[in-house]
Amino acid sequence: METLAERLASSERIVFLTGAGVSVPSGIPDYRSKNGLYTGRENPEYLLSATCLQNEPDKFYAFVRDNMYYPDAEPNAIHEKMAEIERRAGKKVTVVTQNIDALHAKAGSRNVVEFHGSLYRCHCQKCGMMVHSEQYLESDKHENCGGIIRPEVVLYEENLPEVAINGALAAITEADLIVIVGTSFKVSPFCNLTDYRKSGSTVFAVNQELLRLPFQYTMIQDDAVSIFKEL
Incomplete structure (x- = not known):
């Protein structure tokens, strides 16, 4: 966690890739x-x-x-910390999320790519x-x-909107740091986004379930809410 905190502080271009596990603590x-x-x-x-x-x-x-x-659901510590990091001077932060609940925007994140749309x-x-x-x-x-x-x-049998794909790829290809949070990272094409990361970028994963990714990354197998509260 200390290493992740250091990388969040030192990196200028950060991408968070988030899944359903980020919204579960909000009751979704x-x-x-x-x-x-x-x-x-x-x-x-x-x-x-x-x-x-x-x-x-x-x-x-x-x-x-x-x-x-779940219109009464509120952002939790994960959403709030990501929005806080975006507000730090000198940071370009993009959240690319599989979630359709709009909680990242509700928390104050401005650069959100809703990969599967919004309810x-x-x-x-x-x-x-x-x-x-x-x-x-x-x-x-x-x-x-x-x-x-x-x-x-985006429903089953439908294609992803080009604006979502292009927005995600634009962020990934320039990111210094990619942090995968609250997702098994098995659903394509979301799990393929890291294939387009630039050389030298750093990848962290924060998830209760162990991820097995085909490239070098740092795994923090823990409750993401606890981790983000401490960052």
């Missing part, structure tokens, strides 16, 4: 753990697929509305109008035109 479940979103559900990937949205929009909406939204940006598929998430939680039918509203998240 992950997907595949013992108490995760997918536990006990039959074919949950279908419920979060483009096919389900298109063919059974009521089923899609009910699942997303009842299980995905808190919604639009009508018929007229294209942007819709507040509060309105979506009341109904998925757009009152203006009757179209189906959807959150701007």
